[in-house]
Structures are given as structure tokens and as C-alpha cells.
Amino acid sequence: MADVRRPPTRPRRPLGGATGSDGGGDDRGQLFLVGALSLAVLFVGFALLLNTAIYTENLATRNTDPGTDPSISYRAAAEDASREILLRENRNGTDPTWSENTRWFESSIHAWSDTAGLHAARRARVASVTVDSTNGTRFQQTDASRNLTNRNYVEDWELGNNPSAVRDASVTVSADSLVQRNLTNLLTGTYPFAVEFEDTDTGDEWHVYVYDDSDTGGDDVTVAVRDGITEQECTHVGPAARIDLSNGTINGTACPAFDLLDLPDDAVDDKDIRLRFENGDHATGTYDIKVAEGADISNNVYDNENTGDHDNGAAFATAIIYEADITISYESTDVSYQTTVRLAPEEIR
DSSP: OOOOOOOOOOOOOOTTTTTTTTHHHHHHHHHHHHHHHHHHHHHHHHHHHHHHHHHHHHTSSSOOTTTTTHHHHHHHHHHHHHHHHHHHHHHHHHOHHHHHHHHHHHHHHHHHHHHHHHHHHTTTTTEEEEEEEEEEEEEEEEOOBSSSSSTTTTTEEESSSSOBEEEEEEEEEEEEGGGESSSSTTTTTSSSSEEEEETTTOOOOEEEEEEETTTSOOEEEEEEEEEEOOEEEEEESSSEEEEEETEEETTTTTTTGGGGGGOOTTTTHHHOEEEEESSSEEEEEEEEEETTOHHHHHHHHHOOOTTTTSSSOOOOEEEEEEEEEEEEEOHHHHHHHEEEEEESSSOOO
């Protein structure tokens, strides 16, 4: 009888593997290979990105226009020199004549410009400085034992007699020279020393009163600012105090009462302000105030400190440069540069 059984077959090999082995190991190897390649691509991308950032930063810090460097340096030098000349003239000048003071200031600027221009010409460059200055008057009293009246001991008087812009105004008073008052009886009895500001464009007035506050029980310098309706005060305990009318401080500490001195923006520096001392016989001390041209010293102060016919330390005036506009020009084969810088020093000592 014939054998009809199915003949035996050879066992199949697993795909991708040896006979009788599991194919999972090869699959994992392929995954590791793909992951390694992905990480390699990622690291290369990070390296390229980092190199791009470094290169961009390097480009940003490079001077793409080397020709501008000398012009900027020249501007800085011209500005510094002009400011120093202005400070020197205002500090050392005793000439009450505006024209003479301006002549010395502007001739000094031109002399510096000519000298610096020669150095620039040697490098085939053209550089110059021109100046347009505004005259001013500096009112001072230097004797701390004298009251704040004018030169003829008049207690109510106007600085300059003509409305002017005002800058860097300060008064230093001693506490024991002040009348005693407090905020509630400020304008009763003997009035205290006051500085009056009047905006001549609007007619608005502000008073800065200086007195010894009777509520504190000791010597102090108290400042009250009154705008016609509201009053606020600040007190400094001590034998004397410097009142900075321009910055609103007492001995360097801000006085919130000056917030009531609500002049228009830059009115003190750039507009016409009528500035008066009232009850100057009720305070002793010194002051230093700068006003723009237009000031008329008339009979209120002496012409200058060196006048020999007045008591030592009395009020006097000298010509100053109130502010100046300097125009700086610089030209070379690479750049043409011009700018105007305003010099308006707030403190001229």
C-alpha cells in the first residue's frame, strides 16, 4: 500500500535572522543606528546655529564706517572745551559789561577752534566750532551777616528790574535772623522774608516764605510755598540752610512744598519771570542767582564785587554767559558732520 503521508519539510528560517534565533535584536540595532544619526544631525545643527550667532555678534560690533570715529571724537573734545571755557569765564569774570564778557568767551572758543582745525587740516580734514551766546547777569551777596535788602537797604526790591529767565537760584539764610511764624499765622503781624516769582505772560504769582517755625520750639529754617490759594511747608532743623529755588531743595533734601511752584515747563529757565525779594530785612545770609540778558541792575546792586565804594559783601552783579549754542562742523573724505549743542550749566561756581 502506498505511503500517502505528507513528506516532512525543512523548518523555515526567521526572516532576517539565523536559524532558530529571535529577530528583535536586529530591530533594536537599527533603531540605535537611526537615533545616533538623528543626534549627529541635531548636534551639527546646533553648532551651525551657534557659529551663526557668534558671527552675527561679531559683525554687529565691528565699525562699519571708520570715517565717523574722528568726527565723534572731535565733537566730544569741542563740547568739553566749550563748557570748560564757559565755566571759567563765568567763574573768574568780574566785568559787568555784557559785550566785553561775550567777546572774551567767544574769542576763546574761536581760538580753540583754530588750533584744533590746524591739527585736523594735517590729516586732510576740515573742522570748526562757531558759537552763539546769550548774555546774563549773576546776582550775589557774599556776606552772611548782612540782611537781604538791596545795596541801599531797601527791603522790597526786584532783581534786575526787568523780567528775565532765571537759572540756578539759591539763598542761604541763618535761622536766628528769621521771624517766628507758623503756617496758620504766616501773613499776620510781621511778614517773613519771601522770594516772589511772577510769570509775566500770565500774571500768576508764587511766594516762597522763609521763617522760623514757632511750632517746633527751636531754631530752624522753614520754607512755605504759597500759590495764592494753597500753602505747604518744609522745615530744616539747624542754624542755617541753603534753599535751592531752582531744584526745590533745602540743604540738598527735596522739599515737596515746591511742587506748588507750578510754573509752566521750563518757565524759569526760558521765559520771562519777575523775581523779587520781599521783607529782605527779616533774614540775613547770602544768595547766588543767574538771570538772562535784559536784567537792569540800576540802583539795587553794585556793578561788581571789586567796586570800592560799598560795604564788603553787599549785593553785586557781574556779567556772565547765561547759555550758549555751539555749532560743530567736521568734514573728511569719508564723512560730513554738523551738529549744534546747547550749553546751559545749572551750577556755575
